[in-house]
Amino acid sequence: MARRLKHWGWGFEDEQPAPEELRQAAQFLSERLGFGSSEPEEPAPLPALSPPRLQPPDSLAAICRSDDYERALHSYGRSYSDIVRAFRGRFDHPPDVVAHPRDEGEVAAVLEWAVSAGAAVIPFGGGTSVVGGVEPRVGDVYAGVVTIDLKALDRVLEVDPVSRAARIQAGALGPSLEQQLGEHGLTLRHFPQSFQFSTLGGWIATRSGGHFATLYTHIDDLVESIRALTPSGDWESRRLPGSGAGVSPDRLLIGSEGTLGIISEAWVRVRPRPAHRASAGVRFTDFGSGADAVRALSQSGLYPTNCRLIDAAEAAITRAGDGSYALLVLGFESADHDVEPWMSLALDCCSDFGGAWERRGAGREGEGGDSVGSWRDAFLRAPYLRDTFVAIGVLSETFETAITWDRFAEFHAAVLERARAAVHEVCGTGSVTCRFTHVYPDGPAPYYTILAPARRGDELAQWAEIKAAASEAVLAAGGTITHHHAIGRDHRPWYDRQRPDAFAAALRGAKAAVDPTGALNPGVLIDPVS
């Protein structure tokens, strides 16, 4: 029998820890954090949902489902507020129909029917959105909601070894896509933390950021051309290594979050798998001197593949440190040449800022010393841990941004102060920690993690208040409302203030041209029709 995904959390139903295991985890975590219950709550059973408002035509019945499990599974992404609501059995806006097209023709047929029925259409990849990007909260003007799940479009269709590119269907999940490319000795090398359950189409639609810190780690840079279906016709760009022909059709679709078209496939840039690696964990007495070292590294032309500065408190929480120092997880890799000389130069640079390093590894990242390995394990476990946090009454939230180096120190101090104040006002206690996920020659992308005691039943109000305070702080201090998590429905108020008004009008115009009834993902980036 096929494994079923948890309808409320991360991973498969059969991965949910047994009650005794959960109790042990709860005991350990609550002792370590100093809050949270040692008695975990059970998820509510899946409730009976309101009857669907739409019925697909007979011609599409075989690929459409309207059972409660399927509708619940497609009701939310995987943000903290999504998990809390689904955990408690609260499904206020389930989609009416979930379609599973098996090829592009079926995507087109579902789209045509849904638009003619007056429905809203939500493109759905892996459903790992953390910003309300797939939630069918679309208002009352639509006859219902049809969610189009693209995961059956999961094949690598073509590989061009000469240009090092591959044509891949949009619904391919990270592991499947990498396994198929691996048969050709190639990799897309795009590893967001949600890699296991997110798709190529979702990455393109949200401008996702991979796990590497510099150079080609954003999906933006890996896309060569895109094919998408819109209510007004197909949108397919030419395969080109670069083009100066006006506004890029790809760049308009990248980050369109399902509002301009349904991405069915893309040509992406691939590369040979790396054969040479080096990694090290570098300690700094404080985050500020680590940030200075990272700035120098980011401007040195060395371009480390990993350059993740973790503050002392976060290093302690992930067991990568003891709380007395900030940790820089540094890594280099190449398919072509030994990277030790680069690592030596990078470590020299770190020592100029007081950095001290541990044993260096030459293998996979995580073999560069115990702290790097501990951090890597914590990184991989984190998505599962979020479910446990909900069960034991710990509010866990992340927010991420980017800022230029000249403003970083002031920005970081202001954002930390405001976010910590909000956490204390709302929860009484808790922590706000920071790491850099990506670094550029002109600035870092800081990523903040909040852990705080939640009041059971009141978590959503607590979350909303903290989220608003953090978002206000980021915007007021000059950052972007998101560096790689996208806008969705949750970031709209701040995104609307961040973007130029003339650009907003241009985007509305583009949408009106390709989606005249406003069917595609209403409320994301652009207001729904009223």
Ligand SMILES: Cc1cc2nc3c(=O)[nH]c(=O)nc-3n(C[C@H](O)[C@H](O)[C@H](O)COP(=O)(O)OP(=O)(O)OC[C@H]3O[C@@H](n4cnc5c(N)ncnc54)[C@H](O)[C@@H]3O)c2cc1C
């Ligand atoms: C634990 C966790 C870790 C994460 N780590 C990262 C990270 O490291 N980096 C990062 O960038 N993000 C991360 N995210 C956020 C999320 O995984 C990304 O936004 C990801 O790109 C979403 O892909 P998906 O396939 O799950 O898309 P979905 O969640 O299904 O959809 C996201 C958006 O894209 C649209 N969409 C999806 N597929 C298509 C398509 N084929 N055509 C048009 N529109 C489409 C949807 O309508 C929606 O607006 C993380 C999320 C979680 C829960």
